[in-house]
Amino acid sequence: MSAVDPRLAKLSLNQRTTESWSVREAVDGCVRAGIPAIGLWREPVAEIGVATAAKLVADAGLRVSSLCRGGFLTADGEAGRAALADNRRAIDEAAGLGTDCLVMVVGGLPPGSRDLRGARQRVADALAELAPYAGERGVRLALEPLHPMYCADRAVLSTLGQALDLAEPFPVAQVGVVVDTFHIWWDPDVWRQIARAGDRIASFQVCDFLTPLPADVLLGRGMMGDGHIDFPPFRRAVEEAGYTGDTEVEIFNAEVWATDPDEVLATMKDRYLQLVLAD
Amino acid sequence: MSAVDPRLAKLSLNQRTTESWSVREAVDGCVRAGIPAIGLWREPVAEIGVATAAKLVADAGLRVSSLCRGGFLTADGEAGRAALADNRRAIDEAAGLGTDCLVMVVGGLPPGSRDLRGARQRVADALAELAPYAGERGVRLALEPLHPMYCADRAVLSTLGQALDLAEPFPVAQVGVVVDTFHIWWDPDVWRQIARAGDRIASFQVCDFLTPLPADVLLGRGMMGDGHIDFPPFRRAVEEAGYTGDTEVEIFNAEVWATDPDEVLATMKDRYLQLVLAD
Known part of the structure; x- marks a missing residue:
């Protein structure tokens, strides 16, 4: 790709x-916008195959900052074994795409279950199965604590402290x-936990927290500046913890998705410069 | 009131x-249902006046388990001073109603502000103003950590640990x-914090966490059994921490509100017996 504004490096x-956008469109969009890295998702990658996706990204001179996502490890029995097999495939895909970061959304309570402690234990057990497999392939399982409003149905991993307890x-x-x-912006313990995380930080993702939350709370993620989060303290905290990787912008938002993607990238760059890099 | 089933004591x-229901209707409903205590709200109490409300409750032989609510302490300047004055009135009302428990919802970020740390500090400052006033009147300020999904717009107090840090x-x-x-059901640290809370526990409230959350996330509180929470461990934990007070059922839910209230009380008693008192 052409020269990148060093502030966007x-x-x-x-x-x-x-x-x-497909993988190809997103890669082309990044090149046009001078954005040097991309976080991929398994489903759009599967549409063209890992090898083709890897070649597209490499030919464009981009980095793959992460692959989303593995996880959903809270089931037991057959569903649990199927999840492990699927996660091994996800690890292989991450390796094939040349990224060392596989984002893990650990899964919510199994249907009908109220056994939160048990679900959390199954995540720990599954990690023990998967971690060596990942390590042998140069991939790191990046445990993502999700906002506690998703604890029941998406991720029983709710705080950075809990993620570190699992990872350590x-x-x-x-x-x-x-x-x-x-x-994690709401967490009164977050600064201590980011410092504790140190070189465990595998990915830094930014987007804003909107209110009122939309009817589908999964889509409450907003463009930086449209919500309540003060970003520079988070950027500084991960830097002080030793993180030198990319800052990934991940927004699930119906309005953003309805906007021309090139325009979204332009806004994203502006807001990143103004609101994330700002001191 | 007539004899209460000892399990509902x-x-x-x-x-x-x-x-x-008005205060009078709710008091009458509790008497009919054999429910010995009621948590009141300031607005319906104001419709008839504190003295009348206190007499209604006393004549019915009920306890007032709490008054909801004081708080909203995150503004500064004139709005902050007005909030302090309003909280002093709330304390007086609690005393007038014969309850020692004033539930405090501390407030979200002031409009346009992203200074979460500052908002939290203003809560601490306001508590220092209000606590002695409350103590002199036999009222305890009961800090309610709210689910982190309300951090921006309702309560910057998000965990029990944070509430205890503020209270101690x-x-x-x-x-x-x-x-x-x-x-707090999602909090991986909740058992340690309930034990730590000990005689700081001023109120124990139960209701369930529903998914999917409704469009207005304030109304995601469900009848026990309709959601994801396993209640007995919480009941046992507060008992083991030394709590001997009431278990208050507080549900904000459009469907519950559209149901005949006598029927709601009948369901509430059944679910309480089956799902909260169960071992």
Whole structure:
């Protein structure tokens, strides 16, 4: 790709932010916008195959900052074994795409279950199965604590502290954590936990927290500046913890998805410069 | 009131659960249902005056388990001073109603502000103003951590641990905490914090966490059994922490509000017996 504005050297587009774009379109869009990295999702990658996606990204001179996503590890029995097999495939895909970061959304309570403690234990057990497999392939499982409003139906992993408790039994190269402002901005303990995370930080994701939340609360993620989060303290905190990787912008938002994606990238760059890099 | 089923001796109706009822109707409903305690709200109390409300409750032989609510302490300047004055009135009302528990919802970020740390500090400052005033009147400020999804717009107090950090500089008789299952069920640290809370526990509230959340996320509180929470561990934890007070059922839910309130009370008693008292 052509020369990148040095201030954008660590900016990454998570491809869900431009949901209507294929991998090829998102790669081309990043090149046009001078965005040097991209976070890919398994489903659009599967449409063209891992090898083709890897070649597209490499030919464009982009980095793959992460692959979304593995996880959903809270079921037991057959469903649990199927989840492990699927996660091994996800690890292979991450390796094939040349990224060391596989984002893990661990899953909610199994249908009808109220056993939160048990679900959390199954995540720990599954990690023990998957971490060595990931490490052997140069991939790190990046545990993403999700906002507590998703605890029942999406991720029983709710705080950065809990993610670190889960990660710490494993080598740093095998299990890390995701720092996503949307999910953890409210946490009174977040600064201590980011410092504690240190080189466990495998991904830094930014987007804003909107109110009122939309009817589908999964789509409450907004463009930086449209919500309530003060970003520079988070950027500084991950930097002070030693993180030198990309800052990925991941927005699930019906209005953003209805906007021309090139325009979304232009806004994203502006807001990143003004609101994330600002001191 | 007539003899209460001894298993219901600590059950309390928070009057918002039967939103269409006046104080008088809710008191009468509790008597008919054999529910010995009621949590009142300031607005319906104001419609008839504190003295009349206190007499209605006393004549019916009910306890007032709490008054909802003081708080909204995150503004500064004139709005902050007005909030302090309003909270002093709320304390007087609690005293007048014969309850020692004033539930505090501390307020969200002021409009346009992204200074979460500052908002939290203003809550601490306001507590220092209000706690002695409350203590002199035999009222305890019961800090309610709200689910983190309300951090921006309703309460910057998000965890029980944070509530205890705020409460502990003050005498136990002046500042306590609310343990509300809906708000804290997801917290991986909750068992440690309930044990830590000990005699700071001023109120125990139960209701369930529903998914999908309704369009107005304030109304995601469901009847016990309709959602994802396992209640007995919470009941046992507050008992083991030394709490001997009432268990208040507080449900904000459009469907519950559209149901005949006597029927709501019947369901509430059944679910309480089956799902909260169960071992």
